[in-house]
Amino acid sequence: MKRIVLLGAPGAGKGTQAAKISAEYKLPHISTGDIFRKNIKEGTPIGLKAKGYIDKGALVPDEVTIEIVRARLRETDCKNGWLLDGFPRTAAQAEALSKITAVDFVIDIDIALSKLMARLTGRRGCSACGEIYHISSHAGDACAKCGGTLIQRADATEATVSKRLETYTAQTLPLIEYYRNAGLLRSVDGDRKVDEVFGAIVEVIGR
Ligand code: AP5
Numbered sequence: 513m514k515r516i517v518l519l520g521a522p523g524a525g526k527g528t529q530a531a532k533i534s535a536e537y538k539l540p541h542i543s544t545g546d547i548f549r550k551n552i553k554e555g556t557p558i559g560l561k562a563k564g565y566i567d568k569g570a571l572v573p574d575e576v577t578i579e580i581v582r583a584r585l586r587e588t589d590c591k592n593g594w595l596l597d598g599f600p601r602t603a604a605q606a607e608a609l610s611k612i613t614a615v616d617f618v619i620d621i622d623i624a625l626s627k628l629m630a631r632l633t634g635r636r637g638c639s640a641c642g643e644i645y646h647i648s649s650h651a652g653d654a655c656a657k658c659g660g661t662l663i664q665r666a667d668a669t670e671a672t673v674s675k676r677l678e679t680y681t682a683q684t685l686p687l688i689e690y691y692r693n694a695g696l697l698r699s700v701d702g703d704r705k706v707d708e709v710f711g712a713i714v715e716v717i718g719r
């Protein structure tokens with residue numbers, strides 16, 4: 513079974529790699545960040561609650577986030593495997609996940625934090641299909657896949673990115689040790705071309 517957790521700092525390339533992994537292995541891609549942004553756009557109670565935290569670069573409270581993931585993993589498309597992107601992000605979330613399900617692979621996309629400011633402030637996403645771009649390799653504001661408009665996320669300002677990196681160091685980085693101790697951790701060097709990172713991930717997951 514392929515039940516995969518993607519770890520990595522903001523901007524390490526979790527979303528970029530998750531799209532490729534999900535297509536390659538036909539796994540549902542579960543991004544808690546995407547779920548929150550969808551709820552914010554639709555103005556749901558979860559969205560209203562999450563927005564204040566996300567705009568500050570803080571984490572949404574564990575109890576909200578854990579229940580979302582618990583419910584999502586129960587859906588039928590998850591019965592043969594799944595890919596979690598951006599969850600768990602705290603020790604409490606990791607503990608909760610271990611009680612919900614076993615995990616087959618924890619893949620940490622490893623990159624120096626000093627590289628991430630440029631990645632995150634230059635990130636653009638397609639408002640129609642979700643494809644992720646960077647201004648250094650894609651000019652203009654049209655999606656190459658679907659023609660949709662590219663937008664910058666609300667949490668991509670320098671001030672919020674700094675806060676997100678601090679939050680990562682304080683709350684999520686310790687999970688690397690947690691999963692290493694559990695014998696599940698596999699690290700891939702994230703400071704390479706997208707396809708090279710993906711190649712290393714495929715080597716970890718296997719066929
Ligand atoms: P979330 O949406 O998960 O954002 P994040 O972890 O901050 O990460 P990003 O999506 O910004 O980056 P990424 O690692 O996916 O990199 P990407 O592929 O985009 O979370 C947002 C917020 O929601 C959180 O701050 C929190 O408030 C809340 N939240 C979410 N989950 C939560 C949880 N579990 N608990 C509590 N709160 C939660 O790539 C970045 C850029 O780099 C792109 O421009 C891309 O084109 C480029 N790039 C990617 N790979 C490469 C490469 N190999 N070489 C060069 N450029 C590359």
Ligand code: ZN
Pocket residue numbers: 638639640641642643655656657658659660
């Ligand atoms: Zn698009």
